[in-house]
Amino acid sequence: MFPSPSLPWFELARFKRSRLTRVALLAVLTVPLFYGGLYIWANIDPTNRLDNVQAAVVNEDEMIEVEGSDGEAQQVAVGRLLAAELIGDDSEQNYDWVLTDARDAQEGLADGEYKAVLTIPKNLSEASTSTDDPEQAVQGELDLVTDDAVNYVNGAVAQSILRAARSSLNSQVTETYLDNIYLSFSDIKMALDEAGDGAGDLADGAEELAAGTDELADGAATLADGNRQLADGASQLDAGAGELAAGLGQLQDQTSSLPGDTRQLADGSRQVADGVDQLNGTVQEVSGAILAGTEDAEAIEQQLRDFAELCREQAPEGLDCSLVEDAADQSGAVIGDIRGQAGEIGGQTQQLADGARQVARGNAELAAGVPQLVDAIGTAATGAGELAGATGELSTGADQAAAGADELASGTQELASGADALAAGALELQNGLTDGAEGVPDYTEDEREKLAETAATPVEDAIDRANGVSSYGAGLAPYFLALALWVGAMAIYLLLRPLSQRALASTAGPVRTALAGFAPGLALSLLQAVLLVGLVVGALGIDPARPWVLLGLAALTGAVFTAINQMFVALFGGAGRFVALVFVCLQLTAAGGTYPIETAPGFFGFLHSLLPMTYAVSGMRTAIAGGGAGLVTAAVVLVLFGLAALAVTVLTAQRRQTVTMSRLHPVLQV
Numbered sequence: 001m002f003p004s005p006s007l008p009w010f011e012l013a014r015f016k017r018s019r020l021t022r023v024a025l026l027a028v029l030t031v032p033l034f035y036g037g038l039y040i041w042a043n044i045d046p047t048n049r050l051d052n053v054q055a056a057v058v059n060e061d062e063m064i065e066v067e068g069s070d071g072e073a074q075q076v077a078v079g080r081l082l083a084a085e086l087i088g089d090d091s092e093q094n095y096d097w098v099l100t101d102a103r104d105a106q107e108g109l110a111d112g113e114y115k116a117v118l119t120i121p122k123n124l125s126e127a128s129t130s131t132d133d134p135e136q137a138v139q140g141e142l143d144l145v146t147d148d149a150v151n152y153v154n155g156a157v158a159q160s161i162l163r164a165a166r167s168s169l170n171s172q173v174t175e176t177y178l179d180n181i182y183l184s185f186s187d188i189k190m191a192l193d194e195a196g197d198g199a200g201d202l203a204d205g206a207e208e209l210a211a212g213t214d215e216l217a218d219g220a221a222t223l224a225d226g227n228r229q230l231a232d233g234a235s236q237l238d239a240g241a242g243e244l245a246a247g248l249g250q251l252q253d254q255t256s257s258l259p260g261d262t263r264q265l266a267d268g269s270r271q272v273a274d275g276v277d278q279l280n281g282t283v284q285e286v287s288g289a290i291l292a293g294t295e296d297a298e299a300i301e302q303q304l305r306d307f308a309e310l311c312r313e314q315a316p317e318g319l320d321c322s323l324v325e326d327a328a329d330q331s332g333a334v335i336g337d338i339r340g341q342a343g344e345i346g347g348q349t350q351q352l353a354d355g356a357r358q359v360a361r362g363n364a365e366l367a368a369g370v371p372q373l374v375d376a377i378g379t380a381a382t383g384a385g386e387l388a389g390a391t392g393e394l395s396t397g398a399d400q401a402a403a404g405a406d407e408l409a410s411g412t413q414e415l416a417s418g419a420d421a422l423a424a425g426a427l428e429l430q431n432g433l434t435d436g437a438e439g440v441p442d443y444t445e446d447e448r449e450k451l452a453e454t455a456a457t458p459v460e461d462a463i464d465r466a467n468g469v470s471s472y473g474a475g476l477a478p479y480f481l482a483l484a485l486w487v488g489a490m491a492i493y494l495l496l497r498p499l500s501q502r503a504l505a506s507t508a509g510p511v512r513t514a515l516a517g518f519a520p521g522l523a524l525s526l527l528q529a530v531l532l533v534g535l536v537v538g539a540l541g542i543d544p545a546r547p548w549v550l551l552g553l554a555a556l557t558g559a560v561f562t563a564i565n566q567m568f569v570a571l572f573g574g575a576g577r578f579v580a581l582v583f584v585c586l587q588l589t590a591a592g593g594t595y596p597i598e599t600a601p602g603f604f605g606f607l608h609s610l611l612p613m614t615y616a617v618s619g620m621r622t623a624i625a626g627g628g629a630g631l632v633t634a635a636v637v638l639v640l641f642g643l644a645a646l647a648v649t650v651l652t653a654q655r656r657q658t659v660t661m662s663r664l665h666p667v668l669q670v
Helices: 006-015 019-042 078-088 101-109 124-126 151-252 256-316 321-437 445-456 472-495 501-505 512-539 548-571 576-589 602-608 612-624 631-656
Strands: 054-059 064-067 073-077 094-097 118-121 143-146
Touching: 019 512, 054 078, 054 101, 078 094, 078 118, 078 124, 078 151, 101 118, 118 151, 143 151, 151 321, 151 445, 256 321, 472 512, 472 548, 472 576, 472 612, 512 548, 512 631, 548 576, 548 612, 548 631, 576 602, 576 612, 612 631
Parallel strands: 054 094, 054 118
Antiparallel strands: 064 073, 118 143
């Protein structure tokens, strides 16, 4: 059943012939060391070497001033804080940030000097402090530029660093904002206390207001009555003003010719006065002449009297002296009458002349005053018309005022009711504000700082990685170990023949023939596994949780991969090496060695559980990280893959032990 010890060694004995063949055999042993060792070494711990990557910070942020809680102006420079946090962080997980200008940053990004450029906008401080006004509130934007043409992963790393810095900065800004809010609680509490006192005063005032509004309601009712009386009087006044305007209008029409008439009257009275003056002069002259003539008559009278006296003294016969005396008395009476009448006529004509002159002067004054009177009547008529219009408006306004007064009276009644409600509401408000003030906290400075810090970062990272590994390289080591062992198995059957010609030509059965081709490859594979694990653990510092399990799984993986590569080359000849290359490509993409297989397209998820490298990677992960999930399954599945490959190789050996024309003359020989 098992191959004769001489059959496998016949294959290895070929490599003792020269130094070159021995070197080739040694090279096969070291191929996995190069693949696995170099890949793991290159990725051993990149996250702790980020300080070797240089990046640029361009701070264009402009410092602003804001009013602090104490009313004093405070300077805010958020961009400077962010730049200082990035530059001042000397940890190995942070880039080597350099503060520079925009031009140098762009040139450095273009020539590869800077792997990332972070531009802090000029409005970052303004945006960070714009939380007071909803209409003005904006979010600041940090501009991070990386070049995927230089390195794609670098962009993701830079974003992670920036997110961490931004989160820290946001926490600081939020803490400051919340501290101000908590500080305002004390102000709110004080304001509520003051408002409660004010509400008490308001309640007292509202009670006084209620009493005053009752009086106001009574006064408004009285005012309404007075306004209604005023409206009635205004209506009567409007009617009287209308009649006055009509009467003055008629008077104006009737007196329009009066100035001309009085002027004619004045002229006529002046002419009459002049005529009376002439008449008076004539009468006075006549009266004077009459009076002068009566003097002669008086002399005649005296003569008659003298004659009568003489007659009495001489008493002539035949002459009646009494007649002479009677004649003298009659002449005296006549002369007296004439003198009285002449004086009376002269006085009367003089009075007439004086009266005519006074009439003339009065008519002249009347003629001068009548135009003014007529104008005044016209003005009065116009004013009366305007008064009639105004009294109409007054009447309308008085009606409206009366209606308004009624509404005012009604409103004051409602106001009185509202004032009572206000007093009750103010009392309720006072009680509510007092209760509210008791419910508002009043934090100390230490309490505010603690609350602000907790609220700004309510959830902190508490990452607990089960079965955690020490480095990024340790996490990728199973993937690179599996790849290295596969490449080592391919290299083995680049030198070794999968089926020995001696064994095929012998009487050995197909099982012995297959095992004879597998045994030397297995020996080389075990040496590869031991050397590879020794290099990874000893030289690269990977510290597996189960080093012996790792060694055993690496040996098992190498053996299975060797069996599979033997199968491909035995089954397909030289083309089997190409098939092995294609097969390893499928395994690498479906093994889930870097990202979870769920993130790959569905095709690779389908292949994931059908390929041996998946179980090799899974098992060695468990050996390096710890835990026992899937370890036995991985080992069992790998053994099954190895047995299946050997079975196919046995069938191939059986087929090849039969000589055919195609074997004697192959179409393609590689």
